[in-house]
Amino acid sequence: MWSTSPPRELMTKQADYVLRTVEERGIRFIRLWFTDVQGFLKSVSISPAELEVAFEEGMTFDGSAIDGYARVQEADMLARPDPSTFAVLPWRKEQQVARMFCDIYTPDGEPFFGDPRQVLKRNLDKAAALGYTFYVAPELEFFYFEDSGPEPKVLDRGGYFDLTPLDVAQEYRRSTINALEMMGIPVEHSHHEVAPSQHEIIVRYTDALTMADNIMTFRLTVKEMALQHGIYATFMPKPLEGHEGSGMHLHMSLFEGDKNAFHDQASPSGLSETATAFISGLLRHAREITAVTNQWVNSYKRLVGGFDAPIYISWARNNQSALIRVPTPKKGKSSSTRIEYRSPDAAANPYLALSVILAAGLKGIEEGYDLPPEVADNVFQMTPAERAAAGIDRLPESLSEALEAMERSELVAESLGEHVFDWFLRNKRKEWERYQQHVSRYELETYLPIL
Amino acid sequence: MQVAVFPADCSEAVAEAVALAGAEVHRVDDLVTTELGEMSLLVLELGDEPMRRLRQLEPVVDDVGLPVLVVADRASLPLIERAKGVTDFVLEPLDPVELGVRLRRHATSNETEEILRFKDLELNPLTYQATLGGAPIDLTYMEYELLRFLVENPGRVWSRQQLLSKVWGYDYYGGARTVDVHIRRVRAKLGEERASWITTVRSVGYRFG
Helix, strand or coil, X not given: CCCCCCCHHXXXXXXXXXXXXXXXXXXXXXXXXXXXXXXXXXXXXXXXXXXXXXXXXXXXXXXXXXXXXXXXXXXXXXXXXXXXXXXXXXXXXXXXXXXXXXXXXXXCCCECCCCHHHHHHHHHHHHHHCCCEEEEEEEEEEXXXXXXXXXXXXXXXXXXXXXXXXXXXXXXXXXXXXXXXXXXXXXXXXXXXXXXXXXXXXXXXXXXXXXHHHHHHHHHHHHHHHHHCCXXXXXXXXXXXXXXXXXXXXXEEEEECCEECCEXXXXXXXXXXXHHHHHHHHHHHHHHHHHHHCCCXXXXXHCXXXXXXXXXXXXXXXXXXXXXXXXXXXXXXXXXXXXXXXXXXXXXXXXXXHHHHHHHHHHHHHXXXXXXXXXXXXXXXXXXXXXXXXXXXXCCCCHHHHHXXXXXXXXXXXXXXXXXXXXXXXXXXXXXXXHXXXXXXXXXXXXXXXX | CEEEEECCCCCHHHHHHHHHCCCEEEECCCCCCCCCCCCCEEEEXXXXXXXXXXXXXXXXXXXXXXXXXXEECHHHHHHHHHCCXXXXXXXXXXXXXXXXXXXXXXXXXXXXXXXXXXXXXXXECCCCEEEECCEEEXXXXXXXXXXXXXXXXXXXXXXXXXXXXXHHCCCCCCCCHHHHHHHHHHHHHHCCCCHXXXXXXXXXXXXXX
């Protein structure tokens, strides 16, 4: 069977390479990175002397301190570094520090099912068993603010593709891109986004596991570089009322060996049946997976009408209002045939988000779902009756509604695994309850004067 | 330059001549157990026991993997002719200048074999380190192996499949697209000005240099 894991011999060579480099470069600390269920980056720092043991046996740490890992009876976990992810952190000038992503194991040496990276690996292995490699390229949006205080203070009033002195953040973005490229995360391009102080960096495609690692690295790098310039960067989905929110559009394709499985020369659209079935799967299960791709109360403030974010479950070829867009591939470049899923935000856990998206798409392929008709018009301008007639459903309007859809989903339960599925629902329900108890400024301003 | 000298109790004339040539002298008392990986060359003084010294060299000569410069008297020349693993020799009485020239010639030629260079890029296959204009660049293992292969084979067009089998060496699950991904990452790490060292040859593959 195909597997996403490289052969053991190669792992040993890569581990040797890391040991050698750490010695040659005088690296003082190695950070072992992993991710909790909500997508927060966790780090255990070890010295070069401990590295060899870490490769051979893994490093023990207390799992009960990590959100979504806690299981009282088995608090001890093993973090096993993946030597192929070794990178020196470019922003640590005074001291050489490197990092590696880890897979988490139980003390018995079993893959720990609460580890999001293992969840994604499991889903990718499933795709590999069908002969597919999953490629992803994200468009990551974020805001720069003056500080991390509760009132967002923008740095400029710039707009889309602005290149004026207003764009004081140009230099911050440039240094961030340099740092990303030094860590092996190639950038396709970047620009100032629609909202004031909002930016976008488009990362070059790679396989989904590397991309999930890259998104984690990306978020930290953007924040670190901002910090170095004395400002604050945020991936909060909707920090400014009345302006665009920050999304993470995902461009995706499946490859069978060297062939783009989404491309079919013979079909008028250029899309293969595999592609249309994948789209159908995503559309049919979109409501169920939204809690994972948009996991915060605030995520749903972005998924509202009147802005660039999608809210209706539809697909189209060049129609910016659709949930799934099929970009026109460059002429003669069949390998760039892909689909763009536009609802996720960059505050999602990338491992889990890519897991459920892949599962939904593969379900469409396995079941041979039929593709609903393409939506030619702007979905936002259709009347509710027109949308109903066209069979166009809406994405969940709130975290609560999304959780309800998720809870009923066998697909999400299966792709996340029972442990993560249960913990996620429990944790997010609590988040929703806390939010429900909050009396907002909107309510005070609207109701206090009149009621 | 690090130079191993055997035996450890060699004559002062030899040790001084090696030091005079600008090398650091490492006296070795056992050729079998001493780690010589960091050395650029081995100086072997035959002295009063030429047969024994050459016999001591013979079993380790393949492991040592260094150029061997023998210091001998004229009477030992027939032995040297038959001996295995001797790169060159100097005759006693010792001429320090001659020893210096031979030492640097052999030691240096050894080093240029190890370091791979392209313009201001240097790759050291022994230490896995890469530098650009003297500053280290950080590559992953596969990125390093890919770049090394390209630097070793400049000017030729390689297809993705060829690179996959030559560099990855096994039927990698990602297929040839893996090559594209790694090429782009290596280009990113080489930086904007040097990214064009690797050119994409449309519908064929890649060429370096």
